Amino acid sequence: MAATAAVAPTTDIPAGLTRDQLLELYYWMRLTRTLEERLVNLYRQTKVVGGLFRSLGQEACAVGSAYALRREDVLSPLIRNLGSMLVKGATPLEVLRQYMAKGDSPTRGRELNIHFGDLEDRNFVGQISHLGDLVPVMAGITLSFRLRGEERVGLVYVGDGATSTGAFHEGINFAAVQHCPLVVIVENNGYAYSTPTARQCAAERLADKAAGYGIAGVRADGNDVLEAYRVTKEAVDRARRGGGVTLVELMTYRRKGHAEHDNQSYVPAGEIERWAAENDPIDRYIAALTGRYGVAASELEALDARVRAEVDAATDEAERSPFPEPTDGLGGVYADPPSAPVLWYRQGFARAVDRNERAQGWGTFNG
Amino acid sequence: MAEVTLLEAVREALAEEMERDENVFCMGEDIGAYGGAFKATDGLLQRFGERRVIDTPISEAGFIGAAAGAAHMGLRPVCELQFIDFISCAYDLLTNYVATARYRAFLPCPMVVRGPSGGYVRGGPFHSQNPEAAFLHTPGLKIVYPSTPSDAKGLLKSAIRDDDCVLFFEHKYLYRRIKETLPAGDHTVPIGRARVAREGKDLSIITYAATVWKSLEAAEQLEREDGLSVEVLDLRTLQPMDDAAIVATVKKTNRVLVVHEDTVTGGIGGEITARINELAFEWLDAPVRRVAAHDVPLPYAPALEDFVLPQTSDIVRAVRWLAAY
Ligand SMILES: Cc1ncc(C[n+]2csc(CCOP(=O)(O)OP(=O)(O)O)c2C)c(N)n1
Numbered sequence: 300m301a302a303t304a305a306v307a308p309t310t311d312i313p314a315g316l317t318r319d320q321l322l323e324l325y326y327w328m329r330l331t332r333t334l335e336e337r338l339v340n341l342y343r344q345t346k347v348v349g350g351l352f353r354s355l356g357q358e359a360c361a362v363g364s365a366y367a368l369r370r371e372d373v374l375s376p377l378i379r380n381l382g383s384m385l386v387k388g389a390t391p392l393e394v395l396r397q398y399m400a401k402g403d404s405p406t407r408g409r410e411l412n413i414h415f416g417d418l419e420d421r422n423f424v425g426q427i428s429h430l431g432d433l434v435p436v437m438a439g440i441t442l443s444f445r446l447r448g449e450e451r452v453g454l455v456y457v458g459d460g461a462t463s464t465g466a467f468h469e470g471i472n473f474a475a476v477q478h479c480p481l482v483v484i485v486e487n488n489g490y491a492y493s494t495p496t497a498r499q500c501a502a503e504r505l506a507d508k509a510a511g512y513g514i515a516g517v518r519a520d521g522n523d524v525l526e527a528y529r530v531t532k533e534a535v536d537r538a539r540r541g542g543g544v545t546l547v548e549l550m551t552y553r554r555k556g557h558a559e560h561d562n563q564s565y566v567p568a569g570e571i572e573r574w575a576a577e578n579d580p581i582d583r584y585i586a587a588l589t590g591r592y593g594v595a596a597s598e599l600e601a602l603d604a605r606v607r608a609e610v611d612a613a614t615d616e617a618e619r620s621p622f623p624e625p626t627d628g629l630g631g632v633y634a635d636p637p638s639a640p641v642l643w644y645r646q647g648f649a650r651a652v653d654r655n656e657r658a659q660g661w662g663t664f665n666g
Numbered sequence: 667m668a669e670v671t672l673l674e675a676v677r678e679a680l681a682e683e684m685e686r687d688e689n690v691f692c693m694g695e696d697i698g699a700y701g702g703a704f705k706a707t708d709g710l711l712q713r714f715g716e717r718r719v720i721d722t723p724i725s726e727a728g729f730i731g732a733a734a735g736a737a738h739m740g741l742r743p744v745c746e747l748q749f750i751d752f753i754s755c756a757y758d759l760l761t762n763y764v765a766t767a768r769y770r771a772f773l774p775c776p777m778v779v780r781g782p783s784g785g786y787v788r789g790g791p792f793h794s795q796n797p798e799a800a801f802l803h804t805p806g807l808k809i810v811y812p813s814t815p816s817d818a819k820g821l822l823k824s825a826i827r828d829d830d831c832v833l834f835f836e837h838k839y840l841y842r843r844i845k846e847t848l849p850a851g852d853h854t855v856p857i858g859r860a861r862v863a864r865e866g867k868d869l870s871i872i873t874y875a876a877t878v879w880k881s882l883e884a885a886e887q888l889e890r891e892d893g894l895s896v897e898v899l900d901l902r903t904l905q906p907m908d909d910a911a912i913v914a915t916v917k918k919t920n921r922v923l924v925v926h927e928d929t930v931t932g933g934i935g936g937e938i939t940a941r942i943n944e945l946a947f948e949w950l951d952a953p954v955r956r957v958a959a960h961d962v963p964l965p966y967a968p969a970l971e972d973f974v975l976p977q978t979s980d981i982v983r984a985v986r987w988l989a990a991y
Contacts, residue, residue: 348968349788400788400967408967411790428792429752430724463723465755491724492748493700499723565699628970632962639961642930644976644984 312592314529321592324366324524326602328358328581331382333606334391337614338398342559346618348400349411354379356522356554359580360486361456362386363527364549367535368454373440374423375433375455379486379553381413383456388421389413391610395617402623409628431457431464434483438474441481441538452538454482454531460491460499462508471544475512480538482531483546486521488553493565506548514544521549522580525587552578669845675815676706676780676836678848679822680744684714687742690826691718693729694746694781703748704782704841726755730779734764734831737777742826747781750835751795764831765806778825780834783811784876784927785959785975787839790966796875796928798904801833802937808857809905811835813878815846817902820855828857837876844879858903860911866897869989870915872938873925874901877976881925884981894989904934912938913946920951921988925981930958952991957984 312321335353342351354361361382365374368387376383381394396404398412405415406425416425424440426433434455441453461467462485474481485505489496502508509516515537519530527549534545552574556563563571588594629639640646670678684690691714692707698721701708711719722729726747733743747753753760760779767773785794801807810825810832812818818836825832863878864885871881878900885896899915901908916922922942924935935956942954960974 349790349966402967402969406966408970409791409963409965411788411966414790428749428790429755460724463725463728465725465727491695492703493696494721494723498721622969623967625969625973628965628967628974629960629962642958642960643955644957644980644987 327362350558353555359524360521363524364531367531391613401620408623430461431466434470441479459487478543482534492557509546516546518548521551673841675819679819683826690742730756731759744778750781750783782838783835784837791963808832858906860908863900864898866895869921870897870919916946
């Protein structure tokens with residue numbers, strides 16, 4: 300992050316963030332949005348294999364919360380958490396290669412979209428589609444921190460819909476009784492596919508679920524990146540101090556369909572437009588930065604240009620990446636054996652068929 | 667009469683059964699106003715109202731368990747899984763509670779659990795599964811897996827009328843690709859009966875679901891290029907399995923290839939092979955062979971998915987091997 304000369308009054312900057320950090324938050328949100336816009340272009344050119352999932356309007360949730368973690372902390376993203384993954388060190392190149400099913404993508408073409416992770420270095424887990432499953436997994440990851448006396452914290456995201464799963468319930472309850480250093484973020488974006496939150500859960504506030512687990516629960520404005528950061532940081536600090544699990548409900552809005560194919564016919568007229576006009580997290584943050592925190596518009600434009608250049612370069616590189624070798628699909632199910640066998644009809648057929656190939660009279664075996 | 671897709675056939679069956687019997691109702695995620703992720707229930711909410719078309723929370727164990735309770739009380743629930751891959755979330759309820767209800771407690775469970783299954787669609791490991799074998803091993807569950815619109819409609823209607831729990835798999839690759847004019851009137855197809863999809867005399871392919879179409883394609887190619895006459899038996903129902911039809915085709919051609927899209931180890935092909943061994947061994951001129959998916963989670967990249975799943979060319983090769991045996 301380029302250092303800037305003009306320094307805003309630090310008293311005004313919340314949660315102990317520096318001016319550079321404020322700009323960094325902007326950079327991650329812009330990168331998230333620009334990268335997704337690029338993916339839309341690639342999707343329309345049919346270069347994206349499979350579905351495309353957007354987090355338009357939810358960038359503050361993803362970025363602000365992930366920014367509260369240290370490098371050694373483990374993050375478990377969901378499908379709207381591209382921004383969180385970028386903050387944690389995932390690169391646009393990795394994301395583009397994943398979406399394009401390239402052989403040098405993080406999963407070597409085995410898994411799709413942002414279903415990938417890195418538990419060795421950058422510390423984020425690869426999600427699976429089955430909603431809620433990562434909550435108990437993160438209970439176990441954070442249990443390992445507690446058992447080993449490590450000062451590390453875990454953060455797991457779920458959508459409003461995923462709070463209805465059995466896995467969510469069992470996982471958060473387990474983490475709660477074990478006082479695991481875990482933060483559970485419920486991104487309440489109003490819809491689970493077409494289902495509004497009120498049909499998902501009879502409680503008015505998902506944060507209230509915390510009471511049933513005997514853990515702390517808070518609700519905050521997820522479209523305010525600084526607020527998302529602040530409440531998550533508090534929960535992360537509590538977890539690191541040994542204070543156990545916190546459920547954080549971040550209020551936001553899903554402006555795009557469940558995936559690119561979804562036309563959102565179920566959304567009341569004007570709702571999306573209202574959120575776009577009045578509550579876009581990037582617009583709001585730009586207003587705060589240029590107003591309250593004395594950032595010049597030109598500084599933000601420079602960051603926008605940097606993001607565009609980075610996404611352009613990553614796109615070029617991803618396009619040049621090769622597709623996987625077919626047989627690579629057989630490897631890695633077990634540590635030992637390292638690869639599943641090629642089945643007989645592929646492997647041995649050449650020999651077996653060649654021996655008898657094209658016998659005269661085929662078709663007359665039964666006379 | 668107009669041709670309909672397999673997807674439309676499913677929708678027709680649901681609507682006709684809801685019309686016929688007021689105890690029939692639907693539950694699932696996003697099946698109401700949205701009409702389901704694949705639009706299988708499109709229009710049902712408008713026609714039958716919220717009382718009978720229920721959008722559920724993302725709680726597969728919850729609504730499938732609830733279906734069992736409602737079924738005990740005389741209702742006939744039809745549950746949609748958004749993708750059949752999520753049936754695993756309700757595995758406990760289905761295999762422990764539902765499957766044993768009649769046997770241990772004399773409680774009927776007339777319910778259907780249906781949803782889009784199968785690969786060849788670049789869906790990756792969690793939107794491509796074929797979970798039939800996981801349930802074949804549990805006595806108490808019926809399993810239906812049609813390959814044509816006409817069978818989908820007729821079998822779904824039979825499944826809804828059946829007095830036990832029926833798992834009904836709808837191959838999403840076939841949803842919009844296969845079209846057919848449906849028989850008029852109250853068209854039902856009996857559960858437990860296979861169908862000869864193509865007559866032949868040299869060799870039989872026993873299969874179901876999407877690989878029926880791959881097998882038919884292979885059979886045509888083999889007839890054209892090799893002069894082989896290949897019979898294709900579409901099982902349609904996997905539990906109960908149509909032993910008579912299996913034995914009949916073995917006796918007719920004496921050579922059998924079993925083809926399915928699910929992974930080979932522990933797949934249904936093993937059960938079919940064992941039955942042939944027990945019921946018709948003397949009629950075989952060659953070992954029964956299987957063409958099925960490689961034993962790995964289904965990968966997403968086209969090159970990988972195409973390699974892992976059985977293709978028409980594999981069936982052609984395997985048939986040539988068997989024919990020459
Ligand atoms: C156990 C399970 N059931 C169903 C689905 C299908 N599905 C995928 S995303 C989705 C909606 C998720 O809504 P939410 O958790 O609120 O997250 P959002 O998409 O709004 O971010 C559904 C039903 C799934 N992935 N997992």
